[in-house]
Amino acid sequence: MKTSPGKIHFRRNTQNIPARIPGAVQSATKRFLALRDAAVNEYGAEHWQELRQIGHDLRLHTLEHLDTYLEVLEKNVESAGGQVQWARTAEEARNIVREIAQRRNVRRVVKAKSMATEEIGLNKDLQSAGISVLETDLGEFIVQLAGDSPSHITGPALHLRKEDIAELFHARLGVVAPPDAEQLSRIAAARLRHEFLVADMGISGGNFLVADTGTLVLVTNEGNGRMCATLPPVYVAVVGIEKIIPDWQSLAVMLTLLPRNATGQKMTAYISLIGGVNAASTEDGATEFHLVLLDNGRSEILRHRILRETLLCIRCGACLNICPVYNNVGGHVYGWVYSGPIGAILTPQLLGLRKAGELPFASTLCGACNDICPVKIPITEILLCLRQRALESATGAIGSQQTMLRLGAQATALALASSRLYGWGAQALRVIQLPFLRNGWLPRLPPPLNRWTNSRPLPAFRTDFRKWWRHRNHGSSKTWRTRARSIVNKADQAASALRAWYRRRT
Numbered sequence: 001m002k003t004s005p006g007k008i009h010f011r012r013n014t015q016n017i018p019a020r021i022p023g024a025v026q027s028a029t030k031r032f033l034a035l036r037d038a039a040v041n042e043y044g045a046e047h048w049q050e051l052r053q054i055g056h057d058l059r060l061h062t063l064e065h066l067d068t069y070l071e072v073l074e075k076n077v078e079s080a081g082g083q084v085q086w087a088r089t090a091e092e093a094r095n096i097v098r099e100i101a102q103r104r105n106v107r108r109v110v111k112a113k114s115m116a117t118e119e120i121g122l123n124k125d126l127q128s129a130g131i132s133v134l135e136t137d138l139g140e141f142i143v144q145l146a147g148d149s150p151s152h153i154t155g156p157a158l159h160l161r162k163e164d165i166a167e168l169f170h171a172r173l174g175v176v177a178p179p180d181a182e183q184l185s186r187i188a189a190a191r192l193r194h195e196f197l198v199a200d201m202g203i204s205g206g207n208f209l210v211a212d213t214g215t216l217v218l219v220t221n222e223g224n225g226r227m228c229a230t231l232p233p234v235y236v237a238v239v240g241i242e243k244i245i246p247d248w249q250s251l252a253v254m255l256t257l258l259p260r261n262a263t264g265q266k267m268t269a270y271i272s273l274i275g276g277v278n279a280a281s282t283e284d285g286a287t288e289f290h291l292v293l294l295d296n297g298r299s300e301i302l303r304h305r306i307l308r309e310t311l312l313c314i315r316c317g318a319c320l321n322i323c324p325v326y327n328n329v330g331g332h333v334y335g336w337v338y339s340g341p342i343g344a345i346l347t348p349q350l351l352g353l354r355k356a357g358e359l360p361f362a363s364t365l366c367g368a369c370n371d372i373c374p375v376k377i378p379i380t381e382i383l384l385c386l387r388q389r390a391l392e393s394a395t396g397a398i399g400s401q402q403t404m405l406r407l408g409a410q411a412t413a414l415a416l417a418s419s420r421l422y423g424w425g426a427q428a429l430r431v432i433q434l435p436f437l438r439n440g441w442l443p444r445l446p447p448p449l450n451r452w453t454n455s456r457p458l459p460a461f462r463t464d465f466r467k468w469w470r471h472r473n474h475g476s477s478k479t480w481r482t483r484a485r486s487i488v489n490k491a492d493q494a495a496s497a498l499r500a501w502y503r504r505r506t
């Protein structure tokens, strides 16, 4: 598991993608998208668009009043017997969870899938304190067993084929299993069942936090989130502060959008509403519940009018499924917890552009992610904003670049306004390029033009436009006149022949 990575070299990472990845990823994302389309059509495309807008407005409203809603949430969680802890950074969050575990003498932790805990590198931290941590979501369990990392928000092991998983189970669990999803799930469930019963502490993230009642909402298909929250005596949820929504009406909107857009389901198999502790110490339910509210850079993101919309994300994963880049490279090349379009905008804001400045460029800007996002995050607008910032922080020279662009545009305008100047300019360029010419291409140019040739060669300037045009039309303008005249003559001859034929008939 990763804590905070070093610099992410997206381009370099794409050169080491195993050959099987694009096929495995595309077959899974294609399935997700087909299910999602069917669910949206069934709901009604027009109503769906209205619901997306409602979802967007609702999430944005909450972010704009985050301080108020968080205070209401804290009060309500505490009055239901939970304890709220605030973590400004990943380190603070790790310390809080580790200290709770050490105070309660925890040796075994069972954990439900959680992006927030991946983000803070919690597993590694607990393990280094001598605490065993077991992922209980099937995909996460497989990835943990393989010593790998998740490659998709909703399908962590989506990059692995059934055959790979059967081999893994054989090698690591000593069971011979056919490459069949159902049988493999049964084997994993049998392994996990016992662990839930003996664990000292359960940990999860959270899909939503309802401020009005202080309720934590877990949306899963396997029920493992509920087991983590209710079977061990201590339960800790680590949740980003942006996951808050005002009330139950808001939750109804979110629970309509999320499963349909993620997996094409009307609702997931389990929706667990955690509303405090098991005060009566009856059999089910943790007797100690801690909600760790994670900031880790989110307040900073909130300050920017465009960038803050990144925090509307409800982690449905649909933007990954539709993204042509993600579909060809998979999730690992994004270098951290979040991949695909949401990774390209969220990671640079959480880790900083020095580390993740390449990610906003990992996009074709086709806009498919904007159209599929259930809460209408303007992903391409955010990508462009981050690209400009990345250029500024990489070169510190955006001002001089703009001056150069302006000068270049002015020179081009001058040349295009005078045919003579244009001709001279074109001839001069053909001579100037000679030292850099290789097989009809300019693979490497000196600064500042190397900003282009660093990533792709420039075709050579071959000839001026008018020469090219004459050549393309097989001859000079004189030839054109001759050809036009010959066409007119032929038309004349055809008309005379027609007239003669008509006279003969009458």
Ligand code: SF4
Pocket: 153, 312, 313, 314, 315, 316, 317, 318, 319, 320, 341, 342, 369, 372, 373, 374, 375, 376, 377
């Ligand atoms: S950005 Fe939108 S589409 Fe992508 S994961 Fe978040 S909510 Fe889903």
